[in-house]
Amino acid sequence: MLNYRRSDTALPLRAGLPDLAARIRQNLPPDAHAGSEIIHTPEVLNMTPDYSLLCEQLCALAESSRDPIPVLANASALLYEAMENVNWVGFYLVRGGALLLGPFQGKAACVRIEKGRGVCGTAYAQDAVQLVPDVHAFPGHIACDSASNSEIVVPIHGPEGAVVGVLDIDSVLFDRFDAHDRAGLEELVSVLERELFPPA
Ligand code: SME
Numbered sequence: 001m002l003n004y005r006r007s008d009t010a011l012p013l014r015a016g017l018p019d020l021a022a023r024i025r026q027n028l029p030p031d032a033h034a035g036s037e038i039i040h041t042p043e044v045l046n047m048t049p050d051y052s053l054l055c056e057q058l059c060a061l062a063e064s065s066r067d068p069i070p071v072l073a074n075a076s077a078l079l080y081e082a083m084e085n086v087n088w089v090g091f092y093l094v095r096g097g098a099l100l101l102g103p104f105q106g107k108a109a110c111v112r113i114e115k116g117r118g119v120c121g122t123a124y125a126q127d128a129v130q131l132v133p134d135v136h137a138f139p140g141h142i143a144c145d146s147a148s149n150s151e152i153v154v155p156i157h158g159p160e161g162a163v164v165g166v167l168d169i170d171s172v173l174f175d176r177f178d179a180h181d182r183a184g185l186e187e188l189v190s191v192l193e194r195e196l197f198p199p200a
Contacts, residue, residue: 051184
């Protein structure tokens with residue numbers, strides 16, 4: 001989990017949010033403002049991150065732009081840092097009826113996934129979250145990183161309600177994701193939908 005802390009006094013995690021938003025607006029790196037730092041310590045890492053904090057951080061990051069590319073790039077970085085035991089976090093975006101690789105963190109991945117293929121293509125085709133405890137048991141799973149053993153894929157909807165992309169998170173652990181992750185990530189995706197794909 002990200003922990004925002006002044007150099008001398010520990011502050012609540014939310015203390016860094018206004019500064020973070022301001023820095024992003026000014027095109028400054030989010031973790032370098034004077035007197036404050038983002039630290040990553042094993043003690044604050046948890047298998048279930050603070051999803052409401054992540055949603056607030058994502059809102060702050062989304063203030064910088066309504067263009068999906070930078071916002072999704074920062075969203076993947078945020079999740080990759082905040083979640084323990086994940087080896088790939090990223091987005092596939094619907095292009096021409098298939099999924100095209102979008103912003104991500106992790107190893108290079110397959111660029112195009114047909115609707116209905118693999119875990120991501122199934123989430124797209126069925127418009128349903130895929131919570132997969134063992135990817136090797138999932139018919140047609142596409143192994144971009146052979147280290148992946150479980151994953152969760154959450155569809156992202158556009159203003160008309162159609163699927164416009166998916167959030168895909170992989171783990172080296174079996175059974176890494178549970179109902180809390182599912183609920184938290186659905187909430188996070190609803191922030192992205194509201195910020196990036198609002199009703200016309
Ligand atoms: N696991 C995905 C493929 C994408 S990579 O894992 C990044 C799938 O089967 O849809």
